[in-house]
Amino acid sequence: MTKFSKMIAGSLLAVALAGCTVGGSSSASTGTASAASGTSTGSASTAVDPSKMMIGVVQLVQHPALDSATQGFVDELKAELNLTDANFDIQNASGDSATCTTIANAFVSEKADLILANATPALQAAKNATTTIPVLGTSVTEYGTALGIKDFSGTPGGNISGTSDLAPLDQQADMFTELLPNAKNIGILYCSGEPNSVYQVTKVTEYLKAKGLNVTAYPFTDTNDVAQVTQSAASGSDALYIPTDNTAASATETIYNVTSKTKTPIIAGEEGICSGCGIATLSIDYYELGKTTGAMAAKILKGESKVSEMPVEYYKNPKKEYNEKICQELGITVPSGYTAIAAK
Amino acid sequence: MIITNASAALDVGNLLGSLPGGVAQGLIWGIMALGVYITFRMLDIADLTVDGTFTTGGAVAAMLILNGMNPWLALVIAFIAGLAAGMTTGLLHTLLGIPAILAGILTQFALYSINLAIMGFASNKAIGVDTYALSISSRYIMLAIITGIALAVVLIGLLYWYFGTESGSAMRATGNNPEMSKAQGINISAMKVLGLALSNGVVAFAGGLMAQYQGFADINMGRGSIVIGLAAVIIGEVIGEAILGHHQNFAGRLSFVVVGGILYYLVVCVVLWLHLNSNMLKLFTAIIVAVFLAVPYLRSKQKSSFKRAGRNASKEVQ
Numbered sequence: 054m055t056k057f058s059k060m061i062a063g064s065l066l067a068v069a070l071a072g073c074t075v076g077g078s079s080s081a082s083t084g085t086a087s088a089a090s091g092t093s094t095g096s097a098s099t100a101v102d103p104s105k106m107m108i109g110v111v112q113l114v115q116h117p118a119l120d121s122a123t124q125g126f127v128d129e130l131k132a133e134l135n136l137t138d139a140n141f142d143i144q145n146a147s148g149d150s151a152t153c154t155t156i157a158n159a160f161v162s163e164k165a166d167l168i169l170a171n172a173t174p175a176l177q178a179a180k181n182a183t184t185t186i187p188v189l190g191t192s193v194t195e196y197g198t199a200l201g202i203k204d205f206s207g208t209p210g211g212n213i214s215g216t217s218d219l220a221p222l223d224q225q226a227d228m229f230t231e232l233l234p235n236a237k238n239i240g241i242l243y244c245s246g247e248p249n250s251v252y253q254v255t256k257v258t259e260y261l262k263a264k265g266l267n268v269t270a271y272p273f274t275d276t277n278d279v280a281q282v283t284q285s286a287a288s289g290s291d292a293l294y295i296p297t298d299n300t301a302a303s304a305t306e307t308i309y310n311v312t313s314k315t316k317t318p319i320i321a322g323e324e325g326i327c328s329g330c331g332i333a334t335l336s337i338d339y340y341e342l343g344k345t346t347g348a349m350a351a352k353i354l355k356g357e358s359k360v361s362e363m364p365v366e367y368y369k370n371p372k373k374e375y376n377e378k379i380c381q382e383l384g385i386t387v388p389s390g391y392t393a394i395a396a397k
Numbered sequence: 398m399i400i401t402n403a404s405a406a407l408d409v410g411n412l413l414g415s416l417p418g419g420v421a422q423g424l425i426w427g428i429m430a431l432g433v434y435i436t437f438r439m440l441d442i443a444d445l446t447v448d449g450t451f452t453t454g455g456a457v458a459a460m461l462i463l464n465g466m467n468p469w470l471a472l473v474i475a476f477i478a479g480l481a482a483g484m485t486t487g488l489l490h491t492l493l494g495i496p497a498i499l500a501g502i503l504t505q506f507a508l509y510s511i512n513l514a515i516m517g518f519a520s521n522k523a524i525g526v527d528t529y530a531l532s533i534s535s536r537y538i539m540l541a542i543i544t545g546i547a548l549a550v551v552l553i554g555l556l557y558w559y560f561g562t563e564s565g566s567a568m569r570a571t572g573n574n575p576e577m578s579k580a581q582g583i584n585i586s587a588m589k590v591l592g593l594a595l596s597n598g599v600v601a602f603a604g605g606l607m608a609q610y611q612g613f614a615d616i617n618m619g620r621g622s623i624v625i626g627l628a629a630v631i632i633g634e635v636i637g638e639a640i641l642g643h644h645q646n647f648a649g650r651l652s653f654v655v656v657g658g659i660l661y662y663l664v665v666c667v668v669l670w671l672h673l674n675s676n677m678l679k680l681f682t683a684i685i686v687a688v689f690l691a692v693p694y695l696r697s698k699q700k701s702s703f704k705r706a707g708r709n710a711s712k713e714v715q
Contacts, residue, residue: 155418155422161418
């Protein structure tokens with residue numbers, strides 16, 4: 054009896070038709086809209102009428118940092134170009150990199166005026182989907198690696214640019230001499246499976262070695278071997294450094310359980326790790342990073358800058374922060390210029 | 398706010414525009430679902446290895462292409478890597494007596510490390526369509542659809558041919574009735590290993606295609622493959638039966654599996670287009686798959702001879 058399956062197929066069709074009628078009523082208005090924008094593109098300086106703009110946002114996964122970056126981007130663009138929610142199409146791939154591609158393709162077919170790609174796979178998907186629509190990335194640490202550019206100069210070129218969430222690593226290295234002048238052997242704790250971490254470790258090692266410090270890398274593979282690796286790192290070093298590392302961020306409690314016993318201070322790459330197990334960090338505000346990206350987008354949409362000429366921007370005012378509780382435990386006096394991380 | 402995320406107006410043109418992209422991606426998942434079909438329908442095993450092998454295929458293809466290999470050849474090697482992964486599951490199951498579902502989970506678990514190692518302990522590798530002559534890419538969607546259809550046709554042809562051979566028939570018999578097959582002198586362990594290997598080979602091939610299509614391989618790209626594969630198989634079967642009834646041959650069934658993959662992805666396009674909160678996408682997908690999975694069962698219940706007898710009896714009384 055195929056009645057039941059016909060019923061299902063029929064109801065699917067009905068849903069599809071219902072979708073069409075919902076869309077049908079609004080398609081007329083957008084049809085005139087695109088005609089209007091067609092006439093305004095004639096003038097050279099302003100590209101598209103702001104109220105008719107469509108900005109697509111593809112975000113990899115729901116995550117507080119990524120959410121703030123998207124929010125900052127939207128707020129900044131709304132303010133600069135007098136946009137409303139209707140100008141934005143914000144889509145979240147819920148962690149599926151393949152869905153990033155689906156979303157990016159949809160934006161291309163909708164002829165979005167600009168795409169914000171939040172996190173590395175989103176940027177890669179958007180880059181692959183279009184060569185004409187400007188794509189800005191954010192929450193991406195290293196554009197050269199993410200885009201597979203061999204000799205990355207700082208400007209990706211083509212239709213790609215964006216902002217990086219890399220905290221200035223040289224300034225982080227400076228914190229060791231500032232806060233821990235007696236530490237000579239520095240261990241670096243990170244997850245070997247994260248390309249961003251590996252990149253940061255290479256850079257930070259350079260900076261620390263330039264200061265005449267001994268640097269040893271202690272990589273772990275996942276949260277299950279963090280405790281053992283931290284143990285050997287703590288016993289072999291005067292102080293530790295942890296870069297912006299997702300695996301470490303989810304295992305701060307484990308790390309702190311070890312280092313609180315050995316009294317080993319940790320300088321961390323970001324605020325989350327620092328509040329869990331570190332003494333100090335240079336923190337990046339993802340909302341501000343999103344706003345910086347929004348400002349870049351506004352310049353592109355106003356026709357003031359060409360995306361192909363825009364270098365990747367970094368977060369300008371990283372904040373020096375310290376963990377009050379752990380600093381007290383270790384008896385570290387924090388110089389002025391540092392603010393305590395607010396308890397969450 | 399939980400269900401809708403509505404901001405931009407719904408425009409049918411936008412939906413129609415996004416459909417080709419959905420079809421191209423659906424074709425790749427449909428090809429993957431052919432692999433799932435082999436284990437799920439031929440061998441009656443729900444093989445969870447595929448979540449890992451899909452990534453393995455993507456990783457192998459990406460690394461080989463980055464090292465200058467021809468993308469088509471890279472797909473063949475990805476297929477072979479999948480064969481090896483599937484064989485591992487098969488051997489864990491048949492030689493070591495681990496239940497099939499656990500054997501699949503174990504291999505999938507192990508593949509995470511292996512996939513990282515393949516990608517040089519990086520979680521993500523980019524293969525730009527500008528630098529490499531990829532076989533399929535989201536940059537050229539129409540070409541991707543043609544390539545996808547051609548590959549699906551060739552693959553369906555090969556599978557149709559194989560399952561008609563003596564070895565293929567023996568594999569089908571193993572899935573249908575293992576005890577009887579053993580009695581007929583079929584080495585059912587060997588058949589299971591072969592089936593799992595073949596299935597995962599196809600899945601890894603599709604993974605290689607997906608990596609090229611989206612322009613990168615990612616350690617998490619295979620997550621949920623088994624759900625999408627099963628969804629494609631079931632949706633294809635239900636739709637196929639609704640359209641053609643019982644008149645389809647084996648090649649027809651395989652074709653509808655690919656159609657199932659496409660339909661699945663079109664549903665994703667519609668969900669995204671409706672601006673249903675895409676955070677709820679996975680729940681929505683699971684509901685759709687559950688509906689399709691329930692159909693055959695509910696239908697067979699309706700068909701049950703006792704109930705029918707009961708209904709007929711009550712009609713006669715009237």
